[in-house]
Amino acid sequence: MDPTTAMYVAQGIHGLAYGMVLFLVASGLTLIFGMMDILNLAHTAFFMLSAYFCYQFLSMTGNFWVALLLAPVVTAFFGILMERFLLRKIHAFGLMSQLVVTVGVSLIILASVKIFWGTESLPVKIPPILSGLVTIAGMEYPLYRLFVIGLSLVVLTIMALLLYKTRLGKIVRAAVSDPNMVNALGINIPLVFTFVFGVGTWLAGVAGVAIAPIVTVFPGLEAQMGMDAFVVVITGGFGSLAGAFIVSIIFGLLSSYGVQFVSSLAPVLMFAFMAIVLAIRPMGLFGERE
Amino acid sequence: MMNKKLQGILWAGLIVILILYPKVFGIYYTNLFVTFAVFAVYSVSFNLLLGYTALFSFGHAMFFGVGGYGTALALKHIAGLPLLGAVGIGLLSAIVFALILCPIVVRVTGSAFAMLHLAFGQLMYILALKLRGITGGEDGIGGFPIPPFSIPGVVSINMKAPENFYYFVIVVLGVSLWIMWFFTKTPFGQIQVGVRDNAMRIDYLGFKVPQTKAVVYVVAGAFAGVAGSIFALFQNLIAADSAFSIFVSFGAVINTLVGGLGSFFGPICGAAIMQILEELTTRYTDRVELVAGLILILVIMFAPMGFMGGVRILKQKWLARSASGVKLEKAS
Numbered sequence: 034m035d036p037t038t039a040m041y042v043a044q045g046i047h048g049l050a051y052g053m054v055l056f057l058v059a060s061g062l063t064l065i066f067g068m069m070d071i072l073n074l075a076h077t078a079f080f081m082l083s084a085y086f087c088y089q090f091l092s093m094t095g096n097f098w099v100a101l102l103l104a105p106v107v108t109a110f111f112g113i114l115m116e117r118f119l120l121r122k123i124h125a126f127g128l129m130s131q132l133v134v135t136v137g138v139s140l141i142i143l144a145s146v147k148i149f150w151g152t153e154s155l156p157v158k159i160p161p162i163l164s165g166l167v168t169i170a171g172m173e174y175p176l177y178r179l180f181v182i183g184l185s186l187v188v189l190t191i192m193a194l195l196l197y198k199t200r201l202g203k204i205v206r207a208a209v210s211d212p213n214m215v216n217a218l219g220i221n222i223p224l225v226f227t228f229v230f231g232v233g234t235w236l237a238g239v240a241g242v243a244i245a246p247i248v249t250v251f252p253g254l255e256a257q258m259g260m261d262a263f264v265v266v267i268t269g270g271f272g273s274l275a276g277a278f279i280v281s282i283i284f285g286l287l288s289s290y291g292v293q294f295v296s297s298l299a300p301v302l303m304f305a306f307m308a309i310v311l312a313i314r315p316m317g318l319f320g321e322r323e
Numbered sequence: 324m325m326n327k328k329l330q331g332i333l334w335a336g337l338i339v340i341l342i343l344y345p346k347v348f349g350i351y352y353t354n355l356f357v358t359f360a361v362f363a364v365y366s367v368s369f370n371l372l373l374g375y376t377a378l379f380s381f382g383h384a385m386f387f388g389v390g391g392y393g394t395a396l397a398l399k400h401i402a403g404l405p406l407l408g409a410v411g412i413g414l415l416s417a418i419v420f421a422l423i424l425c426p427i428v429v430r431v432t433g434s435a436f437a438m439l440h441l442a443f444g445q446l447m448y449i450l451a452l453k454l455r456g457i458t459g460g461e462d463g464i465g466g467f468p469i470p471p472f473s474i475p476g477v478v479s480i481n482m483k484a485p486e487n488f489y490y491f492v493i494v495v496l497g498v499s500l501w502i503m504w505f506f507t508k509t510p511f512g513q514i515q516v517g518v519r520d521n522a523m524r525i526d527y528l529g530f531k532v533p534q535t536k537a538v539v540y541v542v543a544g545a546f547a548g549v550a551g552s553i554f555a556l557f558q559n560l561i562a563a564d565s566a567f568s569i570f571v572s573f574g575a576v577i578n579t580l581v582g583g584l585g586s587f588f589g590p591i592c593g594a595a596i597m598q599i600l601e602e603l604t605t606r607y608t609d610r611v612e613l614v615a616g617l618i619l620i621l622v623i624m625f626a627p628m629g630f631m632g633g634v635r636i637l638k639q640k641w642l643a644r645s646a647s648g649v650k651l652e653k654a655s
Binding site: 066072119122123126128129130132133134136137138139140141143144145147148256260263264266267271298300301304307308311312315316317 | 623
């Protein structure tokens with residue numbers, strides 16, 4: 034294979050890996066929105082928090098797998114606390130209050146991260162098994178990126194099975210379309226909400242750990258990832274998992290090829306894509322009309 | 324009648340205080356007041372969207388920044404531009420920018436509107452950082468000449484003196500506030516409130532909802548542009564972090580919520596409260612984010628109607644008490 038094609042493929046892998054991580058974050062966001070009508074602006078703050086937890090667990094135990102297991106769970110715990118003690122109390126106040134409270138939480142997380150870990154970039158080492166390159170069909174790929182793609186696929190498969198093959202998934206899907214009705218049928222909807230919120234933040238947490246070794250961990254991570262994830266959810270359509278998936282992959286590829294060809298304007302490409310989609314379909318690619 | 328007179332006296336008193344303010348408090352507090360006035364007008368323009376039309380924008384800083392950059396660029400590149408011309412260019416650029424955006428944004432509501440603005444706001448922030456040739460990147464545009472305020476043949480006032488600049492700012496922002504206040508009192512302002520309360524009904528009554536939203540959007544953007552333009556003149560510098568940053572957008576939200584939603588003067592009170600709080604907190608701690616986050620949560624949890632809401636409740640209680648007092652007197 035000639036070097037040019039190899040370069041294209043390598044960029045494609047980069048884009049795919051980023052797109053998958055993006056989807057992990059965006060899926061949690063869109064799941065929470067679809068179910069609870071809450072746009073959790075603190076979602077990417079949890080993503081960043083999990084990356085910091087990953088750094089912390091890694092420096093305490095030295096084992097990446099422990100960090101991968103624990104960091105998202107601890108993050109989800111904080112998410113559940115937030116749902117239980119803040120969002121549930123203000124649910125009656127309407128959309129704007131929820132947005133503002135989630136912004137407040139994200140500011141507090143940002144501030145606490147700066148207090149506990151400082152503002153400098155913290156490196157997270159790729160575990161030895163996953164570092165290095167792997168050769169497939171005469172081409173070398175960075176193993177960790179392939180691992181990220183694989184991990185995301187596994188997590189998503191589990192989520193899909195949970196959502197479409199279990200009783201719990203059935204309840205969640207029913208609650209997405211009409212929470213009051215499900216509540217009337219004798220199912221404890223507040224508990225289901227808390228569960229979904231926990232799963233959503235857990236997904237953000239997994240994404241945070243997955244991305245920690247690729248980029249360094251620093252407080253700007255939230256803003257960097259945050260915008261992309263929100264743009265994905267808007268463009269894909271609120272509450273639509275399929276839309277989020279497709280747009281995530283498109284954005285991942287756009288950003289990696291964009292950096293290659295028009296490096297200074299790469300961030301703009303995404304917004305241009307979003308503007309075009311919204312100009313044609315205001316509710317997003319797969320969104321339902323309000 | 325009595326009420327009108329009292330109001331007249333109050334306004335006259337306010338004007339006297341505003342005129343005497345820099346002489347009494349000195350330069351530091353004068354500059355603080357200018358900052359407050361800029362953010363008060365900016366927050367009021369934001370409240371035109373949120374409080375009067377229920378359009379919740381998380382990216383109002385775009386207009387603030389576009390106005391600021393418009394003025395700064397104009398002063399940098401056009402020699403001999405008069406002061407009001409520079410402010411006018413800031414205003415105009417914000418209007419043009421709002422006109423470009425409004426076909427997309429008036430079609431969405433609620434979360435989508437908020438998110439779209441968050442995204443566009445970040446886009447402008449990134450553009451301001453990346454288009455180094457035009458915007459100067461992180462350093463921004465600074466050191467542009469500040470022309471004197473002059474009416475040819477009549478008067479020319481040097482604007483580099485903080486006191487003169489203070490009066491200029493008070494007049495420009497005062498007029499802006501008055502125009503916005505007037506705007507909400509027109510029949511069109513009533514349609515605007517109608518769109519907030521029941522958009523479908525307004526639609527059935529034969530008014531055009533998206534077009535109404537677009538007009539309000541452009542007006543709100545224009546005055547945010549004026550505030551940004553004054554801010555650029557005041558600092559003699561406009562940079563991405565002070566103009567387009569997400570915290571500038573959140574600032575408008577915080578001011579409006581703290582002051583009270585849906586009341587015209589609420590955001591002004593909010594801006595004053597937040598300015599004082601910021602002044603106090605930065606003296607003791609540099610954790611501005613922590614304080615801002617806590618305030619947001621506490622306000623929503625315990626005072627969802629903000630400062631003006633609290634005032635209104637107190638007023639009602641007081642009125643109820645005096646009313647019952649009157650009844651008692653009659654009964655006896």
